[in-house]
Each structure stands twice: as C-alpha cells, then as structure tokens.
Amino acid sequence: MAKTLQISALFFTIFSVFISQLLLIAIEGKEHKFGRNLSPTKLGLRKEKLTHFRLYWQDIVSGPKPTALVVVRPPHNKSSNGFGTVAMIDDALTIGPELNSKLVGRAQGLFALASQTEVGLLMAMNFAFIEGKYNGSTISILGRNKVFSQVREMPIIGGTGIFRFAKGYVLARTHAFDIKSGDATVEYNVYVIHY
Ligand SMILES: *[C@@H]1O[C@H](CO)[C@@H](O)[C@H](O)[C@H]1NC(C)=O
Ligand SMILES: *[C@@H]1O[C@H](CO)[C@@H](O)[C@H](O)[C@H]1NC(C)=O
Numbered sequence: 001m002a003k004t005l006q007i008s009a010l011f012f013t014i015f016s017v018f019i020s021q022l023l024l025i026a027i028e029g030k031e032h033k034f035g036r037n038l039s040p041t042k043l044g045l046r047k048e049k050l051t052h053f054r055l056y057w058q059d060i061v062s063g064p065k066p067t068a069l070v071v072v073r074p075p076h077n078k079s080s081n082g083f084g085t086v087a088m089i090d091d092a093l094t095i096g097p098e099l100n101s102k103l104v105g106r107a108q109g110l111f112a113l114a115s116q117t118e119v120g121l122l123m124a125m126n127f128a129f130i131e132g133k134y135n136g137s138t139i140s141i142l143g144r145n146k147v148f149s150q151v152r153e154m155p156i157i158g159g160t161g162i163f164r165f166a167k168g169y170v171l172a173r174t175h176a177f178d179i180k181s182g183d184a185t186v187e188y189n190v191y192v193i194h195y
Helices: 002-031
Strands: 049-059 068-072 086-094 103-113 120-129 138-146 152-160 167-177 184-194
Touching: 049 103, 049 167, 086 120, 138 167, 152 184
Parallel strands: none
Antiparallel strands: 049 086, 049 184, 068 086, 086 103, 103 120, 120 138, 138 152, 152 167, 167 184
16 A cells, blocks of 8 residues: 555656646747747738749850869779769850850859769759849759750759749750860750749
8 A cells, every 4th residue: 555655656756747847848938939920921022923034054164264163073993974073163144045145144053973874963053143133133953964865954942132932943955065175055944933
C-alpha cells in the first residue's frame, strides 16, 4: 500500500514538472515572438502579373575581353567530356541577337559541366536588369541546361525589386554558335510571375 502511494506521488511530481515546463514554454514563446502575420497588401503585393521577355544572352569566350571565364578545370585524366569544369559569366543581355543591339541587363553567375555522359550544364545565374522600370531588379535562374537540345527549360527560383516573390521559367534556344571561337548567342524567353 505504502509502495503504491509512493509511486503515485512520484508520478504526480513528474506530471507537475511536465505541466510547469509546458507553461514556461508557452510564456517564453510569447515573450520571444519574432514572427507575425502580415497582410500582403501591406507590402504592396496586390495582383500577380505575368511578364514575358525575349532576350539574347551573349556568351563571349574568345578575344581579349571574354564575358565567360573557365575558373575550374578538372584533372585532365579524370574527365573525358569536361565534366567538372566551372565557368563564371557576366554575359550581356540584349534585345536583339546582334552583339551591338540594345543592352538591357547582364546574366551574372556561373555554369558547371555537371553530366558525365553528355553536355549538361548546371546554370546558376542572376539576370540583372538595367533598363526602364526593371532597372536594378533581378531574376534568379537555377537549372539544367543540356546545351545541344533545341529548347532547354530552366526554373526561375526568385527575384528582387520588381521581381520579389518571382517564380516562372525560361526557355533557352541557341541562336548562333561559333564552333571555332566558342562564342554563343542564346535566345531566352523568360516567363515570370511577380507582383
Ligand atoms: C593523373 O594525372 C596525375 C598527374 O597528372 C597523376 O599523378 C595520376 O597518377 C594520374 N592518374 C591516372 C589514373 O592516370
Ligand atoms: C539605372 O539605375 C542606376 C542606379 O540607380 C542609374 O545610375 C542608371 O542611370 C539607371 N539606368 C537607366 C537606363 O535608367
């Protein structure tokens, strides 16, 4: 009998400690609250828009002022198709396919040869716009680019400025590729949802 009482007392103590801990957590949770619900309109987020851009991505690897630089080369006897190569880019984005057509932004980031069996790039780049109402805003693109496919789709994973909360995709098509110099012009059709 005494033993049963003892065990009951023990359970009661454990239970009280548990309850007081719960209360403490609830109170502390209130005191340290750092997140709050916010109405989207308070941030000026009213209506989602879909914007389409057609841009030309100018990748210059030759000549004295390349806009794409290989920064990592794999050990020569470890890679048969360039797998592991990483290049940094600061490519012009123009409204026409000609190099001297109007510049509206730059594609800044990197690409890496990420496939051991084909030419499949990992692209990680920001389109940084410099024109009109888009000036100063960016779109971030992260995706797979199998460069010898006719159309390559890559996701837009976010943005800044006008493109805050951006989502969408791009379709890339090679417009011109100079096999001697390695220079390429790629048409990018950008479909972006933003506010
Ligand atoms: C690869 O090349 C490096 C140096 O060039 C050499 O030390 C190494 O043994 C080579 N490995 C193979 C598997 O041939
Ligand atoms: C874009 O913004 C920058 C910095 O605010 C400014 O210097 C530049 O003149 C703007 N360009 C255009 C085309 O509006």
